[in-house]
Amino acid sequence: MDVTERQLRAFIAVCDEGSITRAAARLFVSQPTLSRQLVALEQALGVALVERLPRSTRPTTAGRTLLDTARAVVAAHDDLVRTARTVTSGAVGELRVGTLYSLSLGILPAILADWRSQHPRVQAELHEFRHQEELVAGLLAGAFDLAIGPVPEGWTGGRSRLVEEEFVVVLSGADRRTPDGPLDLADLRDDDWVHFTPGNGLGELLDAACARAGFIPRAALRTEQARAAVEYALHGLGHTLVPRNIVPPQVAAHALREPVRRDISVYWRGATDPLIRSLLASVTTSGR
Missing domain, CATH: 3.40.190.10 (Periplasmic binding protein-like II)
Structure with a gap:
């Protein structure tokens, strides 16, 4: 069964407008395009959803039963798109940060405070270690997303110097x-x-x-x-x-x-993701 978000929108619009002509105008598509989307949805579901009358349309009993579910699916799709846009901008999400105990009391509070002042919907989860070897091992094992501390010798991942x-x-x-x-x-x-x-x-x-x-x-x-x-x-x-x-x-x-x-740096495995980029941008704009 292959049901698309566009097909569901076509079905909802036809039910709301009571007319394929008006539904097509609402969705800014041609009538033949909307009709094909509706037929494809009915074929995928194996049931007629809309009764075509001479001057109007109305949902069938199956259509009425499925209409609320279709609305919920489309709303969930829209919510997913909105959330994805905020995530890809680095404006929301949780960043797991590994660091050393001494840095938790030193430079890190100001760095995280600056970052959250610019991105109030982000969160940080701290993993603190006594020794650089433990910090690097945790990062390589995937226990957190980035590390803040001295960069280990031979590090081949990403890095950005913070402060001496x-x-x-x-x-x-x-x-x-x-x-x-x-x-x-x-x-x-x-x-x-x-x-x-x-x-x-x-x-x-x-x-x-x-x-x-x-x-x-x-x-x-x-x-x-x-x-x-x-x-x-x-x-x-x-x-x-x-x-x-x-x-x-x-x-x-x-x-x-x-x-x-x-030297204290931010360093990470592989490519940067949006939250890491937002933290790096915050550090840059704060002048550290």
């Missing part, structure tokens, strides 16, 4: 130093540090920065969260190294003489 993230030292609350310029990490070699749990990418970054300065940081405490590390540092448990964008404005954040930075 700078790391700063928050000194221990027990430390009485008041630096008036960038810090040398080597000067902190003998101090305690608020470190990160094994497998956390921030911990690997701290270890690498300290290794370049010639020492291994002595961990007084390890935590999962960058924002928690700041609080532990302020309470005197040790220094910590975190992204500048997660440090509260009232807290002193000290730059390093040898800067520690990482």
Whole structure:
């Protein structure tokens, strides 16, 4: 059975107008075209839908029975078309975003707020990870639509750079130093540090920065969260190294003489879809 939306519209118009002539005018088609559509529908359904009278038409008992269903099908078709247009414009839908814990507290809130201010009918579902390897594995497995974080080496999918993230030292609350310029990490070699749990990418970054300065940081405490590390540092448990964008404005954040930075990008598998394009456009227009 092959029933088309045009055939249903022809049937509805003939029932509403009581005339093939008026129905054809309403649909802006010729009378022969409308008649063929109506006959094709009757043949597909195996039943006469309209009784042809000398000066008018009227639905048969079968036609009256099927008319409401035909209207519902046409209305559903129209609703599908309207929804598809909003989806393809990136104005509606749900985008699944994978990211790192530190970015959820740093740059991501502002990015998503800007995006939703321009597209209030979109939604985001966040998947947060401790380490870049977990983030990349989730993206490749299809757990979410795009990732926001450092682009892995050898990435062959799509990408768009967002921002360069700078790391700063928050000194221990027990430390009485008041630096008036960038810090040398080597000067902190003998101090305690608020470190990160094994497998956390921030911990690997701290270890690498300290290794370049010639020492291994002595961990007084390890935590999962960058924002928690700041609080532990302020309470005197040790220094910590975190992204500048997660440090509260009232807290002193000290730059390093040898800067520690990482590029943050949006990256995805395959081709972009409308929601990804809308997010990228939002990031571009917001100046990030």
